[in-house]
Amino acid sequence: MSRKDKLIQDIQNLLNSYEGVHKTSINPNLLEFMDEDTLVNIIDSLLKQKEFSKESDLEWLEKFKKYD
DSSP states (O other): OOHHHHHHHHHHHHHTTSTTOOOOOOOHHHHHTSOHHHHHHHHHHHHHHHHHHHHHHHHHHHTTOOOO
């Protein structure tokens, strides 16, 4: 498996790691024309979105936390 194929697979795995989202499949031909830097940037963006959504969820949950 080439590095580019691995990056495409990583993008697909990240998209499928969101809870409550139906399995996503990406036609590798769609991403094949992109260079490795672009694919890495997509992965970086997905990771940042995932981190932000986790932080938002934690902030929302904090509102319901009971303090003694």
